[in-house]
Amino acid sequence: MQSLLPKRHRRLLIILALVVAAAVLFPSEQNSPNASQRQTIDLSAKANNKLTLDPLTEMTSAKTEPSLANIQQREKQPQLNTTTEPKPANSEVNGSQIKQATLKPELVDATSTTLQPLKISEAAKPAESAEAEPIATKISEQLSDSDALGTLESLKQGGELHLGVRYPLALSIPLSEMPSEPEHFYTLKRQTVKSGDSMALIFSRVGLSARTLYNIDQLGGEAKKLRTVHPGDTLDFYLDDQDRLVKLNYPQSKFETLVIERDQQQKFTARIDTQELEVRTSFAQGTISSSFWNAGISAGLGQGQIMALAAVFGWDIDFALDIRKNDSFMVLFEEHYIDGQYAGNGDIIAAEFINQGDIFRAVRHDDGNYYTPEGRPMRKAFLRAPVNFKYISSSFNPRRLHPVTGKVRAHNGIDYAAKVGTPILAAGDGRVTKSGYSKYNGNYVFIQHSSAYMTKYLHLQKRYVKTGQRVKQGKTIGTLGATGRVTGPHLHYEFLVHGVHKNPRTVKLPTSTPLKGEKKQRFMPIAKARIEQLDNTKRVLLAMN
Incomplete structure (x- = not known):
């Protein structure tokens, strides 16, 4: 044999034989456990009357969890005897058999300083002797902030975490550096x-x-x-x-x-x-039995609302002389609230007035003016009455007697009895043609409104306008008095059309231009909705009566 192999080859053969012998006598720790090692798991139900197949089950049920230092110490000592009797080396599970898991980002709870438990499949669970003491029974050690930061840094670089170990998450929350304002007392x-x-x-x-x-x-x-x-x-x-x-x-x-x-x-x-206003819609309705003013108060309207309602229909109804018993009205109006507290009334948004069988309806447009549901302005060229109705003492007297003769006749005008000093208003826009005094008329004012229309105001206490002065509708031109040939204070009012006297309460007055084009298109849906509100409210009230 020695003659057949060169000396160099014989040396290699000896080295190989030594390596094989060493492998047989000293097996590697990386080898998988053989069949005898697997048999060390106690499959009987004698101990504690339970089947222990997974050592991690005992680990999680323990009161404490193993720390990183515990596992590292276990890895350095692969053969740990759990009893006083020596066990074969192959009956122990070395530390390398505990598989490591890479921490996934979705398993980190950003609001907690601990890591959520990782779920491990059955195939990844290591085998361990039932007689071995669980690692979780050892006291867990907390990592310092520097160790936690180092662990997070290693995770960013692809490092691994050990199962069953709590890793603190170092959170650095800077305190507010806003300077505190000094308290001021006023x-x-x-x-x-x-x-x-x-x-x-x-x-x-x-x-x-x-x-x-x-x-x-x-x-x-x-x-x-x-x-x-x-x-x-x-x-x-x-x-x-x-x-x-x-x-x-x-x-x-x-x-x-x-x-x-x-x-x-x-x-x-x-x-x-x-302050931010909350606008609510409310309503009121009333039937006149003694006077419009009393009916408005009974309906829950304020004084300003009563006057505003009269102003809306003041071009069509003479509230001083035309109101009759059983006339009725209904009003939709705004109410203002601030922080849930009542803060006052707003505008009238729609109203209906029934006077002597005639029905008048008005709707407020977004321009602040009132129109009929068809889009015709409520405002006319002339007021029906040049004196505010609230100053008129008598009501429901269509057959007024002439204050001097005591007879019922038209005497070319209408008389309004009221207290001395009651304001007298211009019925329409125009120019004062005469402002003076005479034996029979007392203090008087004549206003020419156009080539066709003229109004006259007699027996004034005082005159506030001069001849040639231009006036606007509703302007106070004087106060009611008892000057001239009279027996008591009153206003004598005349309305002439082309020089002919007409009854101011029944004469057909010129109207303003109705809405057209885009303004009318914008108004009609508003009018429709408001009129429906009025009709629905009337039906509800009738059903309640």
Whole structure:
């Protein structure tokens, strides 16, 4: 044999034989457990009356969890005897058999400082002796912040985490560095405007200088509202610890307030603070038994609403002389609320008035004017009555007697009996042709409205217009009196068409131009919806009666 193989080959053959012998005598720890090793798992139900197939089950049921240091120590000591009797080396499960799992991003709870448990399939669970003490019974050690940061950094680089170990997540939450504002305390001084007060006097009472008032007055704009304060108004002054004005509040209405405020540059600014309004729709209806005014009060309308309703239909109905018993009305109107609290009434949005069998309807357009449901303006060239109905004392007297003769006759006009000083209004736009005094007419005013129409106003107490002056419809031209040939205070009113006397209560008056084009297209859906509201409300009220 030695003669057949060269010396070099014989040396290689000896080395190979030694390697094989070493492999047989000292098996590698990386080899899979053989059949005898698998048999070390106790499959009987003698111990604790349970079948232990998965050592990780005991690990998770323990009160504590193994830390990274525990597992690393276990890996360094692959043969751990759990009893006082020596066990074969092959009966132990070495640390390399515990498989490691790569942490997936979706398994991290961003709001927690711990990692969620990983789910491991049955094939990935390691086998361990039932008699071995679970690793989870050892005290878990917490990683420091530096170790946690290092672990997260290793994860970013593809590192692995050990199963059953809690890893703290270091969260660095910087504290707010916003500087805390110092507390300021102000003194409130409320002033109620008295008769004869001026802003200079009010500022002096509060202890503010005239210079402060001058600086505010120079702001102009909204600040000019301070020039027109009225008795009963309230002003709230907020002063700092040096008695300097910081803020001034002047309520303009229930939902608007003028605010004068000192800014960081020690300069004053003016603005209007407006509270958000909630607009609701309400309704009222009434039937006249004694007077329109009393019927409106009984229906829950305010004085302003009653006058507004009369103004809507004032071009078609003489509320001083034309109202009769059993006339009726219905009104849809706005109510304003601030923070759920009632803050007053708004505009009339639709109304119906039935006068002596004639039905009049009006709808408010978004331009603020009222129109019939067909789009014709309620406003006419002339008012039916030149005197406000609320000043007329008598009602439901269609056969008025002449104040002098005591007879019932037209005597070329209508008489309105009221108190001396009652305002008399121009029935329409025009030019004053005469303003004077005579023995029979007393103080009088004649107004030419066009080449066809003229109105006359007699027995005035005072005259507020002069000959040649132009006037607008509704302007006060004088006050009711008892001058001239009269037995008591009243207004004698005449309406002439081409020089012929006509009954002002029945004469057909010229109308304004109706809505056309885009304005009418925008109005018609509004009118339809409002009229439907009126009709539906009437049906509901009838059903309730």
